[in-house]
Amino acid sequence: MGGVSDASRSPRARAHRRLRQVLESRVVEALATPHGIDHHLVTLGAGWATADPPARVVDARRTTPGTVTLTLRPGPRWAGHQAGQHVTLTVPVGGARRSRCFSIASSAHTPGGTVELTVKATGRGGVSDHLVASGCPGQSVQLSPPAGTFVLPAERPPHVVMVSGGSGITPVLSMLRTLHDEGHPGTVSFLHYARAPADVVAAAELARLAARHRAWRIVVALTGPTGAAVPPSMADAPAVARLCRLAGRFRADHLSALAPGAAQAPVWVCGPGRLAADVASAWRAAGDAPVHVERYRLDPPPAAGGGGRVRFTRSGVEVVDDGRSLLVQAEGAGLAPAHGCRAGQCHTCVRRMPAGAVRDLRTGDVVDEPGALVQICVSVPDGGVEIDL
Amino acid sequence: MDAFAVSATARTTAAGGTAAAPRRQPSRGAPHLDESRLDALAAELDAIRRREMAGRGEADARYIRRVAAVATALQIGGRAAIALGRRRPVWWAGVAAATAGRVIEAMEIGHNVLHGQYDWMRDPRFDSSTYEWNMTAPADQWKHAHNLVHHVNANVAGVDRDLGYGVVRMTDEQPWSPSHLANPLAALVLAALFDQAIGFYDLEAERQALGLVDPDEARAKFEASVAKLKRQAARDFVLVPLLAGRAAPRALAGSLTTQLLGNLWGFAIIFCGHFPDGTVVFQPEDLEGETRGRWYVRQLRGAANIRGSFPFHVLTGNLSHQIEHHLFPDLPARRYRHIAPEVQAVCRRYGLPYNSRRFGRQFGSVALRIVRMSLPDGLRPSRRRSLTPGR
Numbered sequence: 078m079g080g081v082s083d084a085s086r087s088p089r090a091r092a093h094r095r096l097r098q099v100l101e102s103r104v105v106e107a108l109a110t111p112h113g114i115d116h117h118l119v120t121l122g123a124g125w126a127t128a129d130p131p132a133r134v135v136d137a138r139r140t141t142p143g144t145v146t147l148t149l150r151p152g153p154r155w156a157g158h159q160a161g162q163h164v165t166l167t168v169p170v171g172g173a174r175r176s177r178c179f180s181i182a183s184s185a186h187t188p189g190g191t192v193e194l195t196v197k198a199t200g201r202g203g204v205s206d207h208l209v210a211s212g213c214p215g216q217s218v219q220l221s222p223p224a225g226t227f228v229l230p231a232e233r234p235p236h237v238v239m240v241s242g243g244s245g246i247t248p249v250l251s252m253l254r255t256l257h258d259e260g261h262p263g264t265v266s267f268l269h270y271a272r273a274p275a276d277v278v279a280a281a282e283l284a285r286l287a288a289r290h291r292a293w294r295i296v297v298a299l300t301g302p303t304g305a306a307v308p309p310s311m312a313d314a315p316a317v318a319r320l321c322r323l324a325g326r327f328r329a330d331h332l333s334a335l336a337p338g339a340a341q342a343p344v345w346v347c348g349p350g351r352l353a354a355d356v357a358s359a360w361r362a363a364g365d366a367p368v369h370v371e372r373y374r375l376d377p378p379p380a381a382g383g384g385g386r387v388r389f390t391r392s393g394v395e396v397v398d399d400g401r402s403l404l405v406q407a408e409g410a411g412l413a414p415a416h417g418c419r420a421g422q423c424h425t426c427v428r429r430m431p432a433g434a435v436r437d438l439r440t441g442d443v444v445d446e447p448g449a450l451v452q453i454c455v456s457v458p459d460g461g462v463e464i465d466l
Numbered sequence: 467m468d469a470f471a472v473s474a475t476a477r478t479t480a481a482g483g484t485a486a487a488p489r490r491q492p493s494r495g496a497p498h499l500d501e502s503r504l505d506a507l508a509a510e511l512d513a514i515r516r517r518e519m520a521g522r523g524e525a526d527a528r529y530i531r532r533v534a535a536v537a538t539a540l541q542i543g544g545r546a547a548i549a550l551g552r553r554r555p556v557w558w559a560g561v562a563a564a565t566a567g568r569v570i571e572a573m574e575i576g577h578n579v580l581h582g583q584y585d586w587m588r589d590p591r592f593d594s595s596t597y598e599w600n601m602t603a604p605a606d607q608w609k610h611a612h613n614l615v616h617h618v619n620a621n622v623a624g625v626d627r628d629l630g631y632g633v634v635r636m637t638d639e640q641p642w643s644p645s646h647l648a649n650p651l652a653a654l655v656l657a658a659l660f661d662q663a664i665g666f667y668d669l670e671a672e673r674q675a676l677g678l679v680d681p682d683e684a685r686a687k688f689e690a691s692v693a694k695l696k697r698q699a700a701r702d703f704v705l706v707p708l709l710a711g712r713a714a715p716r717a718l719a720g721s722l723t724t725q726l727l728g729n730l731w732g733f734a735i736i737f738c739g740h741f742p743d744g745t746v747v748f749q750p751e752d753l754e755g756e757t758r759g760r761w762y763v764r765q766l767r768g769a770a771n772i773r774g775s776f777p778f779h780v781l782t783g784n785l786s787h788q789i790e791h792h793l794f795p796d797l798p799a800r801r802y803r804h805i806a807p808e809v810q811a812v813c814r815r816y817g818l819p820y821n822s823r824r825f826g827r828q829f830g831s832v833a834l835r836i837v838r839m840s841l842p843d844g845l846r847p848s849r850r851r852s853l854t855p856g857r
Contacts, residue, residue, distance in 0.1 A: 107705050110697045111598040116591055120534045172527030174588040417614035424582030424796065425609055427595040440519075450585050450595055 087190075090153040096126055124217065129154060131217040135191060141276055143198040144244075145209045146182070148191050151220050158192065158223035160185045160255035161248040161345065161371070165447065166194070167219035170207045174219075176446050177204035180247035180347070180371070181223065182279075184254035192220070195278050197244045227345065227371040229255070235263035238339050240327070240356050242270040242348025246278055248371055249347055257286060265293040266335035266342070270352065272301035274321055275308055284316035294335045298323035327352055329359040340364065347371035385458050389466040390431060398462075402438065403428075403453035407466055414453060414466055421455035428453050433462030493760045495746050495767030496818055504759030507816050511762050514808060515794050518801050526798040527587050533574055533780065534591070540567030548720030549710040561720055565727045566781060571600050572661075572732065573783025578799045580609055585796075602665025602698055604690045611668040617795050621740065621768030622748045628740065629747065631656065631663070632672040635839040637747050642842045649840030657733035658726060665691050731781075734829055735772070739788035741835055742770040742828040744821045765792035766813070771806070771822035778825075779803060789820065 099105065100114050109117055115127040124131050130152035138146045158164070158181050167176040183193035198209040229237065229252055237256065241249045246269055256265055271277045277297055287295040297320045307318040323331055332339045340363030346356045353370045360368045385398040387406060394410045404426055407414050417425035421439060427450050434445035435456040443459050444451065453464065493499060499507065544564025551557030575592075576599030578584070584592035591597075598605045611627070619625040623639035630636035634653045635646045656663055669687050673679050702721040710717035746767040752760070772778075772786040779786045787802035790809055794802075806822075813820040 104705070107697070107701055108709075110701050111600055111694070117538060119591060120531075120538045122535070169524075169527065169587075169589075172522070172524040173586050417610070418618050422618060422795065423609070423613040424580075424585065424594050425614060427582065427585060429595070440516075446588070449588055450593060452582075452585075 093153040097128060132220040134212060134214050134216040136214055137212045141278055143209060144195055145212050146193060146195045147212055148193050150191050155190060158185055159228040160251040161228040162223040162225040164223050165221035168204060170204060175204045176448060182247045182250045184258045186255060186258040195247050227369055233261055234343050236342035238266045238342045238344040240268045240344060240346045242352045245348035250279060253286060264336050266339050267295045268331060268335060269297050270300050271297060273299060274317055280317045281312040284313045284320055287320060295320055296323060296334045297321045298331060300326055327355045341366050343367045345369045385461040387458050388463045390463050391466055398458040400457060403456050403464055412466060416454055419454045421452050426452060426454045429465040431463045431465060434459040435462055493763050494748050494752055495763040498817055504757060508759035508762055510812050511793060514805055518797050518805060522586055522798060529800050530584055530592055537567045537570040537575060545706060549713045549717045561723050564724045568724060568728045569731050569781055573785060574780055576600060577783050580605055581613060582796045583798045602662050602695050604694050607668035607687055620765055620792055622750055622753060625750055634836060636741055638843060639747060646840050650836055653836045657730050660729040660733040665695055735782045735785050737832045738772050738828040739770060739785055740768055741832045743831040744819060745770055762793060766818060770828060772825050772828050773822055774825060
């Protein structure tokens with residue numbers, strides 16, 4: 078598997094484990110009751126001593142418009158990631174904790190065990206916009222363990238092909254950097270779609286990688302208005318300009334700019350749904366090499382007026398959304414959730430929502446953060462949803 | 467749409483009519499308001515609610531995080547001072563700090579968090595579905611007894627069990643019996659053991675006696691309360707003194723005093739919320755097809771505020787704004803102080819009394835009421851104090 082960093086064996090991690098042995102003793106537990114000790118530690122500003130300490134932002138760079146590239150130092154329990162995986166990042170936005178998934182951009186072999194993410198503003202006022210506007214060194218953020226199966230196999234294929242579009246470059250960048258750190262002896266072909274050269278995250282680094290590895294083909298296709306030149310102010314502008322050899326959306330003949338036989342090699346695709354579909358059909362037409370696709374959303378966008386899948390995770394019951402409140406639908410499915418007033422007053426029915434989105438019947442607000450708490454008596458599904466019930 | 471609209475619609479449908487349908491009794495808490503005025507009142511209060519809910523944000527989050535840090539620091543520091551307090555004033559300062567921290571944690575954090583006031587923060591420390599508060603009552607039992615039985619049915623005789631907590635006679639609706647001669651004594655015992663008594667409150671002893679409670683459920687609740695009581699007591703009365711070493715007797719005395727003072731404070735504040743002169747008791751039929759406006763009137767007329775300074779409000783968990791709390795129970799409590807003048811102005815416009823006095827006045831009238839209620843109805847001097855609207 079991709080290299081697991083030695084962060085978990087560092088002196089910092091050992092000291093943390095020893096501290097936790099004391100903090101998790103029965104005496105401390107009895108003193109801390111009715112809260113866990115971590116509740117008090119966070120309250121007193123000692124989050125670093127908790128079982129799952131937050132990560133710290135050590136660097137925030139803004140190289141392309143509307144994005145920020147954050148370097149994070151995860152807590153001592155972080156055991157490294159595999160190239161292509163993602164993490165859930167949780168930060169308070171306007172006082173409320175909000176979570177979003179981000180792919181890790183850094184190599185699996187980054188010295189010091191830091192993690193790099195590139196965040197693109199969405200304009201919806203959520204986590205991404207918050208980080209782009211105010212992410213800065215010193216901030217604490219909660220980081221989940223890495224997850225995702227969009228990864229390279231432990232035995233690296235002799236020819237690795239990667240295609241990405243827009244911000245979908247992030248997990249692929251992690252793969253490129255990892256293969257570079259490993260001194261991958263085979264061929265690597267990378268085709269990236271961006272509106273303009275200025276939108277290519279880490280463009281200069283891509284240019285350096287292309288120059289460094291004779292057997293690597295790195296090509297950028299520009300989908301924006303033709304003639305979008307590389308701004309001379311950009312680092313390594315001439316080298317970046319040499320990468321931007323193609324124009325327009327993905328077509329099968331774009332593959333000829335890569336190494337021969339690209340469509341017969343396994344491909345990793347991350348980007349808009351249409352790009353993934355087009356690449357998949359090009360690969361099907363050329364042979365039977367595997368196509369790995371990274372999807373950002375589990376469910377299709379919400380259909381108006383119900384019809385989404387409602388899954389009650391604890392009981393394993395699944396129903397098709399009929400547009401009524403989650404409480405009514407759960408009861409209709411034979412469950413008996415705790416509830417009180419059925420009108421949003423008493424908060425007896427609050428449940429956790431691991432995934433999906435709901436709409437509050439009173440305000441019309443849509444909540445779609447994974448792990449949000451939902452008053453099921455006054456919430457209806459907004460597309461597919463999972464409720465811890 | 468608003469929460470109350472949902473409930474009002476549901477109830478109206480159940481009662482088979484709308485607010486404007488055939489003649490109905492005027493609202494007990496506002497007989498001078500017709501249905502259209504009641505609807506207008508509801509619309510005004512709904513507007514305040516909507517605005518305040520939409521305004522929740524960083525300031526509320528910062529406030530509750532700070533209060534939590536202060537409450538925890540006061541309790542740790544207070545306990546240290548108690549253990550180290552060989553001299554009387556240090557020991558008492560420790561008791562004062564520990565008690566303040568404890569009541570702030572129970573009232574400004576615990577009670578309000580369990581109302582779901584901070585659920586929107588999605589912070590596990592302030593999350594009503596997982597928060598376990600620093601009181602004997604297990605959080606799930608408290609949420610049932612308080613958020614549902616008490617708040618939704620506030621001040622309805624025979625339905626809202628908080629009218630006397632099944633122990634003290636607080637209203638004429640409870641028929642007098644000779645045992646009520648001990649009413650002041652019962653109140654005193656309840657006050658001294660308030661936390662522990664509330665710990666077993668959701669067992670609904672008086673309803674159990676009537677066979678209205680599932681015995682298995684009652685047993686499970688009882689066992690959960692005993693387990694919690696043991697954990698709380700082991701912490702305060704065993705572990706803390708043991709850790710104090712040679713200062714163990716001082717530490718134990720400190721824990722006991724802190725517990726007693728906290729209990730008396732909680733009792734005093736909570737009894738000032740619903741029982742001072744001027745609060746209105748409602749009847750079960752008032753719940754039938756209750757409109758949003760009538761719901762608001764019931765919450766408003768059954769509650770009383772206590773005037774005071776900012777530290778006083780924090781020490782009461784803002785239950786000093788019981789009126790605003792009953793109107794908007796899931797609004798972060800720090801906002802009650804800011805909207806109080808507006809709520810009072812609404813009351814004045816609609817000719818509704820706004821019951822707000824200093825602590826001494828409110829508590830005095832509660833104490834007097836406890837004493838008067840110990841006597842049979844015929845024997846006691848009648849005492850009616852009218853409240854001027856909006857005052």
